[in-house]
Amino acid sequence: MPMRTNVTFIGALLLLGSMTGCASQSSVNQLPDNVVLVEPERAEFRYEIELARIAQMLGEDLSQEQRGELYYRRGALYDAVGLRTLARMDFTRALEYNPRLADAYNFLGIQYTQLEEFDYAYEAFDSAIELNPEHRYAYLNRGIAEYYDARTELSQEDLEYHLKKEPGDPYRVIWLFLAEHENDPELAQKSLEKNKTQLDQAEWGYQIVQLYAGQLAEKEFLQRMSRNLEESEKLSERLCEAYFYLGKYMQIKGEPLSAMNYFKLALMTNVYEFVEHRYASVELTRIRKAMLTR
Template identity: 45%
Template sequence: MNKWWLSITVALLLSACASNGNGNAADDSLSDLVVSAPQPMNVRYQLEIAKLTEILTSHHSEEIDNQQLAEFWFRRAALYDALGLSILARFDFNMALEFNPGMADAYNYLGIHDTQNQQFDYAFEAFEAAIELDPEHPYAYLNRGITAYYDNRMTLAIDDLQRHFNADPSDPYRSLWLFFAEQHSDDKAARIALAQRRLSHATSEWGWVLNDLMLGVVTERRFLQQYLGANLAADETMAERLCEAYFYLGKLKQLEGNNERALVYFQLALSTNVFTFLEHRYAGLEIERSQQILELSRNPQ
């Protein structure tokens, strides 16, 4: 994506926000937005897909045992997923399960896709299959907790997200998602719990700034001015940083009841094309929900 296109995109988003009545001084911080080119399509992934396709469609595939075929199908599915080709990825994940029905990781991916599509019953079935096959799966509880959060099943969401947080309290994102679920039940208690986790477990990792953002320790304006591009890790791209930053800014504005601004931030998170980040995965769902809320507010029944 060219820089001039990015400039036009941001200008349009700002105009849309202003036209919804949230312009002027209240939206001055939007002038501090940072944009970068979207994450480029990974050439190495594309080459690996071509190689796997050759193997899977070759007559020699008949000489490969089912376990290895399942691994090949799964690997190609994961690569498709990383490139944002979700329909092709789903097909391959299902093919992997045809050859190895005990592949917990494939169920975990399918559950994520079902959640993105708001097919929550199917998502729960997939995550429960993953957990049954691998009770210590590193992400199934997180992903089932997020599904429960979006399906408004907050007791289950809190249970799963608490379990995921307990497995690694130093991970700031685990703290954030637990907060989002807890906040639905008791906002004040959720903020106290978030602050306690911050004091007990915080490190210098960038994600803890996002916890400070939710607590109001760091203002939106200061966050935009000082933290968007600060101290990028050696293996971190600007698109990845912005994907996270804008998604959680969207969640902040959502909690404040400013759905117009939240919509802008979720759109910016989606524009980064960091397909493997859960923030990108659920930005589309958040956009749809923000639009529904705004439509209802403009056209009350």
């Protein structure tokens, strides 16, 4: 649920306090004081080179399909560096030139979900699935949209289908648990225990499942999350995941202020491509709205 980082164990709460303003000052002391901070991601140089190359190629004589592919590729690059509006414009252009780009519809669906424009999101995901019924992520992303739109039964259906395609993926297990928990927390916990048996215990994601299953304390989870990084794995990516799911975990425990700070920590990693970074901002917006209506 996809970048070189320096780890610092510091008084992260002071930093968070200066970033969040008066509204969340009371939440500062609710986080452990040994959270891991990481240098935020920076856009890779090769992205800049490729963006320049695509801009040059778009000025050449191209077929409709070639132009659509280039707009899609540039949109994906813009999305990877957090330029969501430019990305959305390019995905829309890509589909004007080539209406059969399932991946462009999938990206648009994600972006509309982030904007909480759910009707547009469903239309985009449905189009992606119609074009490619075996699309790797469209069911996950539609399930997440339904989760945030409080259509939990439909969300469970999509997320169950997604999990069946790869039962050994801990992140699929977690998203299904979150959807099920909205309807029936006790049943969700039993389902989590069952689905957990299909997972590789050596994988980092298994520890997130253990946290939700009550087999790993928050403090121990924090101590473990920067250990044993694989060669291809970046600390910022792992922390983005860890802090997002800690935020969701604290929500389940009824601690929205702590959840808020974990979501902020997820956003601080700048891992824009990850599902967890995408929806951390949605979670923060919802918590703030809930606080204002109290």
